[in-house]
Amino acid sequence: xxxxxxxTCLAFLQSIGLLSFAQEASPDSVQxxxxxxxxxxxxxxxxxxxxxxxxxxxSILVSAADKVSNLAEFLQDEGHIYIKTYGLGSLAxxxxxxxxxxxxxxxWNGLPISSPMLGQLDxxxxxxxxxxxxSLEKGGSSSxxxxxAVAGTIALNPSHLGKHDLAIEAGGSLGSxxxxxxxxxxxxxxxxxxxxxxxxxxxxxxxxxxxxEPAPGVDLRQQTNAQFDQLSLVQQLRFDFNDRHQLSLHYxxxxxxxxIPPTNTQRRSEARQEDNSHRxxxxxxxxxxxxxxxxxxxxxKLAVFEExxxxxxxxxxxxxxxxxxxxxxxxxxxxxxxxxxxxxAGATHSFTxxxxxxxxxxxxxxxxxxxASIDYNFRSxxxxxxxxxxxxxxxxxxxxxxxxxxxxxxxxTDLAKIRIDLSRNYRAPTLNDxxxxxxxxPDLLPESGWSQELGLDHALGNEQLNFSYDLCLYNRLIDNxxxxxxxxxxxxxxxxxxxxxxxxxxxxxxxxxxxxxxGGPKLSLGYDYNRSTNQVTLSQxxxxxxxxxxxxxxxxxxxxxxxxxxxxxxxxQHTYTGATEGINDPIDAFLLGNLKTSYTLKKGKSxxxxxxxVNNIWNQTYLVLERRPMPGINFxxxxxxxxxx
Amino acid sequence: MRSIFTMIFVALSLSLxxxxxxxxxxxxxxxxxxxxxxxxxxxxxxxxVFLPNEFNAQFSSWSGWAIxxxxxxxxxxxxxxYSSVVGTGVDGSETYAxxxxxxxxxxxxxxxxxxxxxxxSIFVTNATYAYxxxxxxxxxxxQFGGVTGDDxxxxxxTIKGYYNGSLIxxxxxFYLADYRFSNNSEDYxxxxxxxxDLSPLGNVDSLFFFLSSSDVGMFGMNTPAYFxxxxxxxxxxxxxxxxQSAALSVYPNPSxxxxxLKGNLASNMTVSxxxxxxxxxxxxxxxxxxxxxxxxxxxxxxxxxxxxxxxERTWQRIVLK
Numbered sequence: 001x002x003x004x005x006x007x008t009c010l011a012f013l014q015s016i017g018l019l020s021f022a023q024e025a026s027p028d029s030v031q032x033x034x035x036x037x038x039x040x041x042x043x044x045x046x047x048x049x050x051x052x053x054x055x056x057x058x059s060i061l062v063s064a065a066d067k068v069s070n071l072a073e074f075l076q077d078e079g080h081i082y083i084k085t086y087g088l089g090s091l092a093x094x095x096x097x098x099x100x101x102x103x104x105x106x107x108w109n110g111l112p113i114s115s116p117m118l119g120q121l122d123x124x125x126x127x128x129x130x131x132x133x134x135s136l137e138k139g140g141s142s143s144x145x146x147x148x149a150v151a152g153t154i155a156l157n158p159s160h161l162g163k164h165d166l167a168i169e170a171g172g173s174l175g176s177x178x179x180x181x182x183x184x185x186x187x188x189x190x191x192x193x194x195x196x197x198x199x200x201x202x203x204x205x206x207x208x209x210x211x212x213e214p215a216p217g218v219d220l221r222q223q224t225n226a227q228f229d230q231l232s233l234v235q236q237l238r239f240d241f242n243d244r245h246q247l248s249l250h251y252x253x254x255x256x257x258x259x260i261p262p263t264n265t266q267r268r269s270e271a272r273q274e275d276n277s278h279r280x281x282x283x284x285x286x287x288x289x290x291x292x293x294x295x296x297x298x299x300x301k302l303a304v305f306e307e308x309x310x311x312x313x314x315x316x317x318x319x320x321x322x323x324x325x326x327x328x329x330x331x332x333x334x335x336x337x338x339x340x341x342x343x344x345a346g347a348t349h350s351f352t353x354x355x356x357x358x359x360x361x362x363x364x365x366x367x368x369x370x371x372a373s374i375d376y377n378f379r380s381x382x383x384x385x386x387x388x389x390x391x392x393x394x395x396x397x398x399x400x401x402x403x404x405x406x407x408x409x410x411x412x413t414d415l416a417k418i419r420i421d422l423s424r425n426y427r428a429p430t431l432n433d434x435x436x437x438x439x440x441x442p443d444l445l446p447e448s449g450w451s452q453e454l455g456l457d458h459a460l461g462n463e464q465l466n467f468s469y470d471l472c473l474y475n476r477l478i479d480n481x482x483x484x485x486x487x488x489x490x491x492x493x494x495x496x497x498x499x500x501x502x503x504x505x506x507x508x509x510x511x512x513x514x515x516x517x518x519g520g521p522k523l524s525l526g527y528d529y530n531r532s533t534n535q536v537t538l539s540q541x542x543x544x545x546x547x548x549x550x551x552x553x554x555x556x557x558x559x560x561x562x563x564x565x566x567x568x569x570x571x572x573q574h575t576y577t578g579a580t581e582g583i584n585d586p587i588d589a590f591l592l593g594n595l596k597t598s599y600t601l602k603k604g605k606s607x608x609x610x611x612x613x614v615n616n617i618w619n620q621t622y623l624v625l626e627r628r629p630m631p632g633i634n635f636x637x638x639x640x641x642x643x644x645x
Numbered sequence: 646m647r648s649i650f651t652m653i654f655v656a657l658s659l660s661l662x663x664x665x666x667x668x669x670x671x672x673x674x675x676x677x678x679x680x681x682x683x684x685x686x687x688x689x690x691x692x693x694v695f696l697p698n699e700f701n702a703q704f705s706s707w708s709g710w711a712i713x714x715x716x717x718x719x720x721x722x723x724x725x726x727y728s729s730v731v732g733t734g735v736d737g738s739e740t741y742a743x744x745x746x747x748x749x750x751x752x753x754x755x756x757x758x759x760x761x762x763x764x765x766s767i768f769v770t771n772a773t774y775a776y777x778x779x780x781x782x783x784x785x786x787x788q789f790g791g792v793t794g795d796d797x798x799x800x801x802x803t804i805k806g807y808y809n810g811s812l813i814x815x816x817x818x819f820y821l822a823d824y825r826f827s828n829n830s831e832d833y834x835x836x837x838x839x840x841x842d843l844s845p846l847g848n849v850d851s852l853f854f855f856l857s858s859s860d861v862g863m864f865g866m867n868t869p870a871y872f873x874x875x876x877x878x879x880x881x882x883x884x885x886x887x888x889q890s891a892a893l894s895v896y897p898n899p900s901x902x903x904x905x906l907k908g909n910l911a912s913n914m915t916v917s918x919x920x921x922x923x924x925x926x927x928x929x930x931x932x933x934x935x936x937x938x939x940x941x942x943x944x945x946x947x948x949x950x951x952x953x954x955x956x957e958r959t960w961q962r963i964v965l966k
Contacts, residue, residue: 214792264792266782316783317724438704486748486865492706540748541863550863584787584862627787 051110051144051332051344051373059135059157062128063569064640065598065611068173068181068204071134072123075154077573077594079136080526080558084551085124086628088177088208089228089258092124096138097474098503098532098552099151103427103447107145107155109250109281110330111303114148116352116365117324119430125256125275126156127202129171129183130234133157138507139474140425140451143389143405146348146369147428147446150478151503158250161196161238162189164644173638175613177631178207181638194240202232210631213621214264223629225269226261230254248283260313263627271313279305281328295336303328324354324431332371340382342375344389354431363435367428369393383411395428400446415460421453425478429495433482439494447497449478466513476503477535486540498538501549505530519564528556551587551625553578567600582626590622609640665759667692667877669740672712679713679727679743689742693759693879696742697752708746710753713873714739721777729873730776735768735838741875743772748865750805750853753874758881761808761850764843765878769802771821771835772871779822779834779868786867787860789824790832797825798859800834800868804841806849815845819962821856821872823947826966831946838875840960845894895950899964902941906934906952915953920946940965 060078069077072092076083084101085092093101102119105112106126114121128134135155142149167187174180183202189195208226237249260271281303288296308323332346348371353364373389386408393400405423412418426448434442452475459468480497487494506529513522532552537545548554555578562571572595579589598611612635619633669691674680680689682698683705689696689712696710713727714734727743734741744751755762771779779800782788789798800822806813819841824832843852858868894907906914916938918927926948929938940948943965950961 218793260784263782263784263787265787266784267788268781269784271784313722313784316722317720318722438701438706492701492704492747540865542865543863582862583864584860584867 051346051371059133061133062131063598064171064600064609064638065569065596065613067127067129067171067183067640068175068179068613068636068638069128070124071126071128071154071156074128074134075123075136079134080528080556080575081136081138081152082553082556082577083123083624085624085630087223087226087261088210088631089124089206089226090261090628091122093120094123094152094154095552096152097476097505098501098530098549099476102148102430103150103478104152104154105145105148107153108252108279109158109283109301110155111281111301111305111328112145112148113156113279113305115307115324115430116326117322117354117356117431119148119427119433122275125230125254127183127204127230127232129202130158130200130232130252131156132159138472139421139453140423140476141405142425142427143371143391143403143423144373146367146391146393147395147400147426150425150427150447150449150451151476158234158236159185159187159198159200161187161198161236163187165189165191167642167644169640169642171609171638171640173636175206175636176634177210178205179636180205194242196236196238196240198234198236200232200234203230205229208261208631210629210634212264212629212631214629216621221264221629223261223631225259225271228256228258230256230258244287246285246287248281248285250279250281250283252279253277260311264629265627268315269313270315271311271318273312274310275307276309277305277307279303293336293339296333298333299331301328301330303330320357322354322356324352326350326352340377344371344373344375346371352431354435356432356436358437359431359435359440360437363431365396365431365434367393367395385409395446400426400428401448403448416456416458419453419455419457421451421455423451425449425451425476427482429482433495436495438492439484441495444482444495445480445497447478447480447482449476451476464514466511466515468511470507470509472507474503474505474507477501478503481534483538483541485538498536499543500535501532502535503530503532505532516565518566519569521561521563524558524560524562526558526560530554530556548581550581550583553580553589555589567602568598570597571595577624585626587623587626590620591618592620592622593617605645606641606643609642610638611640612637664765664878664880665692667694667879668734668738668875669712669742670734670738672740674712674714674740676739677715679711679715681707681711681727682709683707690756691742692877693755693757693881694877695754695756696744697754709744709751711743711745713741713743718773719777721774721781721783723774723869726772726774726869726871728773730771730773730836731838731873734875738875741873743871743873744854745772745869745871747870750855753852753854753877755850755852755879759879761848762880762882763847764806764849764852765880766840766842766844767804767877768838768840768875769819769821769835770838770873771800772869772873775800775821775869775871776834776836786869789822789834789860790829794829796859799823799825800859801857802872803855803857804843804846805853805855806843806846807851807853808848809850813846813849815847817841817843817846820947820964823964824859826945828945831944833947839962840876842959842961844959895961895963898961899966900940901966902939902943904938904940904963905936906932906938917951917953918943919949919951 066074072083075081082095083092094104096104106114106121137153140150141153169185172182181204185200187198206228209223211220211222214221233253235251239247254277256275262269281301284300286298304327306325311320328350330348335343349368351366355362371391375387377385389405391403403424407421409417409419426446428446429444433444434440455472457470461467478501481499481501483498484493484495508527510525514520532549533546534543557576560573574593576591580587594615595617596613600607600609615634622630682700688698698709700707715728716732717725717728718730718732729741778786779789790796802819802821804817822834826832856870858866860867896905896907914932916929916932917925919925945965948963950963952959
């Protein structure tokens with residue numbers, strides 16, 4: 001239903017030529033914003049910041065049927081990006097527009113939560129039920145978010161506070177391979193105290209002991225050592241001292257214990273991994289809106305993220321423990337001057353201390369950055385809009401090259417917009433790249449390069465039939481690409497700035513909707529063409545110039561047919577993932593079909609949502625990563641009860 | 646006491662014949678322990694060979710050769726990288742050598758009177774780490790045979806010789822594992838000490854050992870690059886160039902069942918075919934050089950060919966495809 005509401009709002013706003021603003025301010029964020037009470041026009045009420053917490057484009061709401069998913073599954077199904085997964089419940093990372101896993105930044109409340117040791121985040125560990133929506137923004141935005149935002153940015157948007165005096169939610173799901181998931185949340189506001197609270201608790205476990213066909217004609221084999229247990233707690237608190245001063249506390253605890261299954265050419269595995277994390281953010285916001293349309297807002301955050309990872313493989317003799325703690329201080333200020341100008345200026349500092357036995361002594365890293373942006377015509381009716389952003393950063397006394405970004409759009413017609421993005425982006429070497437012994441290289445340079453993007457968004461049709469399409473061309477060249485290889489004379493792997501990678505491609509999206517009073521059918525089609533090639537020849541690792549990156553399909557496509565009727569929804573998705581090269585073997589292309597349906601029953605202040613998902617409905621045998629078996633047809637079903645007042 | 650006399654007798658005999666055996670027992674390795682070069686000595690002397698070692702003190706990593714008498718034949722993984730799959734040296738001896746080098750060959754240098762002379766023979770077998778990895782697979786390397794059991798996997802040891810700074814054209818190939826047989830029951834991973842006749846290489850100053858595997862990707866070979874060596878038999882008598890070109894060999898090898906013996910051979914040999922279990926399957930008397938021997942009716946697999954010339958017996962490993 002939330003999706004439907006969002007689509008309806010977007011369709012309306014698109015029709016009046018304000019799509020870009022609407023996408024940056026979801027309907028829910030408008031409802032909770034104090035400016036809405038001022039009675040201003042919809043498009044002018046929200047203090048939209050290009051560096052906001054939940055102001056990214058392409059925000060995808062988490063529906064009841066999605067609550068059982070982890071972030072990797074959710075992004076694959078709803079964001080249509082390529083997920084490199086080692087199997088059910090196992091490590092999963094993203095590849096956006098041919099970028100590496102470390103080149104897509106994951107943000108929570110506007111701060112990066114990727115591991116500074118690995119440079120990436122295991123998306124399978126993040127349950128989406130803890131968030132209201134997930135924003136996926138493709139393309140580089142290092143000028144805003146710093147290191148890692150090269151190929152894309154994923155923002156986890158927490159539940160909005162203050163929509164209801166009281167909301168109690170509880171749900172559970174069961175599924176194939178021993179899947180068992182429960183969640184509960186309590187949200188309330190104390191009006192007199194101007195206090196808002198939200199608590200969300202989730203647990204999930206699965207055996208993941210699915211049967212798979214190792215190869216055509218070979219006896220079925222059962223996956224082993226694949227058990228998964230996870231707990232997650234998200235607590236949010238907000239105090240509105242008055243309309244100008246706001247203090248928030250966000251806390252997120254996670255604990256995951258899982259076995260690491262064998263490959264399909266490994267007789268058995270005894271490996272297991274435990275991940276534990278504490279993330280806390282104290283946030284303060286001051287808003288001054290004395291005279292419309294001028295506005296000044298300042299946001300300050302203090303945060304501490306602490307994670308530990310324990311990997312044990314008794315069979316292989318590996319016992320590896322690592323942990324890190326990162327402290328953040330982040331401040332930004334937005335100024336809105338008249339109808340045309342918006343300015344942003346800010347500074348961010350982080351200090352990380354990390355430990356792994358392979359580092360020898362604990363290692364640390366500090367990063368300090370200044371950034372600023374100017375928006376022109378950001379809320380006027382002019383056809384031209386532009387944003388210019390710049391960032392200067394120092395990492396451990398080493399200056400990172402200045403990173404600018406220019407985003408501009410031109411409204412061709414009321415329903416057609418052309419846009420361009422030019423940006424410089426970078427990714428700093430991880431702590432493992434720098435300090436792991438043997439092979440760490442403290443003198444590594446950041447991966448860096450320029451990206452260009454040209455897009456066209458066009459809506460057509462009439463009241464009976466809505467048709468829209470988006471086309472995007474992009475180009476990105478990244479120098480000093482970090483790879484681990486064997487240097488001349490060495491007998492061990494080491495990290496070096498070995499490669500240059502050129503990524504270019506096309507993304508096309510088509511939506512066709514036949515609106516009916518209670519909903520109606522909708523067809524979405526998408527096709528991604530991506531060529532990401534190494535531009536240098538290497539012997540170790542063996543790479544030829546012009547060779548496509550491993551685990552990076554050139555072609556991807558999907559077709560999604562959905563039908564809404566009142567509170568009933570059914571959706572079938574068929575995806576095509578093109579062939580890729582693996583480290584050792586080629587991976588065949590595969591087709592997958594997924595079905596999900598949900599129905600919501602409403603009575604008074606309560607509602608009951610139930611859902612059923614059928615994954616891999618055609619029971620295809622496929623691999624995403626070589627030697628890592630994937631499950632055949634499997635089912636998930638669940639109930640979700642909500643009481644709101 | 647009797648065995649001591651036997652050892653003395655063998656040593657005296659070898660000495661009189663100009664031969665020396667490097668069995669590494671002289672290196673006095675503590676029980677169930679190993680020497681990996683952490684003393685930064687740069688290598689190990691045994692008999693008339695020198696085994697180079699590179700030890701990185703910063704990372705506690707080694708490359709080249711280690712000397713071991715560890716006995717663990719079961720534990721997989723790199724923590725058990727010093728054990729032979731037999732658990733001992735040749736004939737139950739305590740000490741043997743393990744070699745490992747990332748991405749390149751390991752070298753064995755001859756010294757003293759053996760320098761520039763033929764290496765008569767060497768015993769090799771798999772290291773437990775490589776054996777278990779090929780047998781069961783691990784997180785990096787595949788179980789040989791793959792998911793179907795039909796993948797034509799192999800782990801090949803190639804031995805090359807250098808003489809006066811030049812690479813000798815002949816090479817010795819030995820499959821430490823071979824899964825290329827159409828009948829999977831014939832697939833094997835070597836788990837016993839196997840004697841290789843290196844005399845076909847002729848006079849050498851040093852030997853280079855190359856490992857290659859069918860399980861290879863963009864980051865190189867996945868099969869652990871380890872194997873074990875014992876009883877390196879050297880000689881102080883050079884082979885003439887004529888002799889060197891005429892050293893004994895079996896041709897073709899592998900074969901489809903028709904083989905010939907080539908080289909400087911007696912005109913009257915006794916040849917026996919022995920399977921890996923040690924049973925004599927065939928015996929030919931009064932075999933002449935180049936005389937065809939028909940093995941086509943035998944199952945495909947690995948066999949040992951014993952060639953008796955007077956008092957001297959030579960072993961050749963052959964493969965029937």
